[in-house]
Amino acid sequence: MLQNFQEIRENYISQFGGEEDELLQNLVRETFLTQLHPRMLSGWHQGSLLSFLVQLTKAQNILEIGTFTGYSTICMARALPQNGKIITIERNDEIEWLPKKYFELSGLAEKIDFIIGDAGHIIHTLNQKFDFVFIDGDKREYLDYYLALLDKTTDNALIIADNVLWDDKIFKPVASNDYMTQGIIRFNDYIKKDHRVRKIILPLRDGLMLLQKV
Helix, strand or coil, X not given: CHHHHHHHHHHHHHHCCCCCCHHHHHHHHHHHHHCCCHHHCCCHHHHHHHHHHHHHHCCCEEEEECCCCCHHHHHHHHHCCCCCEEEEEECCHHHCHHHHHHHHHHCCHHHEEEEECCHHHHHHHCCCCEXXXXXXXXXXXXXHHXXXXXXXXXXXXXXXXXXXXXXXXXXXXXXXXXXXXXXXXXXXHHHHHCCCEEEEEECCCCCEEEXXXX
């Protein structure tokens, strides 16, 4: 019964949330055809929200940790002003071909700096300030990402962390070898006590935490 209600709710929301264009539909289709964990893709509702927030904040320099197949990257890049730029970092070099393909097809490749490598190391090499950050990388390293990037953000920068509800695993006993869930809990607990940022969790998909540097 609960699952049926959730499906009804999702279908209803979809009717009022605009339409996913052909490029993004094709990216979703190819992701599901070629990737082992296609549900990692952001999807239309989350992508729309990210685009909305980029426009509202008038962001010009975005850092994305965790590209996957590039859905969220394209949504955010579309919302950037003409001189805007997004740096997106992906650890898995085996999927590099897929986001690159769609960055070119989107016509936004010049706005996107796509880096393959370990974000934990790469963040320290970036010599610029970001006014918008989207964290969606290795859940075990969320807190490390946050601590590394906070000094690389502007005043009032918006930082968004995905999957902070982690399929509700954070509410259940956590196995000693479940390092992903432990990483999310460690991040959430740290943010709760961090007075350098305003914070709120939106129960969208798997939980989005919005942080604003103060």
